Amino acid sequence: MHFLCASSDLAEGHSRAFSVAGEPLFGVRRQGKVHLYRNRCPHRGIPLNWAPERFLDDSASLIHCAHHGALFLIESGECVAGPCEGQWLDVLGCQEDSQGIWLSGSAIPATGDQ
Template structure:
């Protein structure tokens, strides 16, 4: 497993990005649960954010691609608006225990 951050470094309603050697990760906490996705828009294959750790729309309720405005559900990664509607972000398997958010290695070994 790969350590992403301490649990208290991903607070409710905020997002963070992580650049690992194998994959770029976006993490967001919603209702106490950390959700992890590959930081790659399914429309153009580019990173979602323009500024570090800025992945949420203005309401804080959806993930947003800063390049073309596509909106994604936090709980599933499904694109609900924009040019990639019907597609989704690639979910990554993680866990939270002992005050740490972990990314499971087998997630990043799968093909994109």
């Protein structure tokens, strides 16, 4: 497991970038649960964000690709609008305990694995 941050560093309704072994990731907290994804849009394979902590749309209800406007469900990573509609972000396992938020497992799966 890889430690990502203290629980207090990812507030409800917010997102945050992480890097593990050089791999860009991001997390979103929604309804108390943390959802963790590889920071890679399925449309072009580029990072979703322009600003370091900006992964959500203006309403903070969807994950937003700043480059081409794709929108993804926070809970599953499914693209519901934009050029990659019907595709998915790479979901990564995470756990939260009294120490904070952790990437589950010993390694990040290869791109495309879910």
